Amino acid sequence: MEIRPIKTEADYEATLKEIEGLMSAEPDSPQGDRLDVLVTLVEAYEREHYPIGFPDPVEAIKFRMEQQGLSVEDLVPVIGRKNRVYEVLARKRPLTLRMIEGLHETFSIPAESLLKHSSNQSNHAA
Known part of the structure; x- marks a missing residue:
């Protein structure tokens, strides 16, 4: 052989x-x-x-929402008020460290993917 x-x-x-x-x-x-x-x-x-990178953080959140049948209301305890959740999902507000920790701990979204969001957020908002 x-x-x-x-x-x-x-x-x-x-x-x-x-x-x-x-x-x-x-x-x-x-x-x-x-x-x-x-x-x-x-x-x-x-x-x-051909390394596979982490998914876009907002897409990772949306994927987890779809996967677990979550609504915006379900994210409120982790992210904050409803309008704040919508702003994050629309990439108009960056994730804070507290949000990242909560999303990781509560919904098992990889922290590395969510941390990437913080450094790339300014590129999306500009």
Whole structure:
């Protein structure tokens, strides 16, 4: 089983093609083992060359609202008055540290995503 590191985009494409051919491999078979190793190599390559950043903080809040069936009223205890919630959702008011902590603790929104909001908020408001 000769397997080499993925160093170039051509290596990456060839490995993806090989993985596609191995998708029906039985677990604990030589083909299944090869598939496991190739997938691990692809994941490492993608982590380095195609990193996935955090979502836009307002979109993360809206996604969590949709996911949990939350309304603006549900955000009031964390963000403040209703009009303040609407301002945050419209990107007209930046999140404060207290809001970020509350959203993270109450709704399990990744703090890193919400902190990004503070540094990018001025770009959206301008």
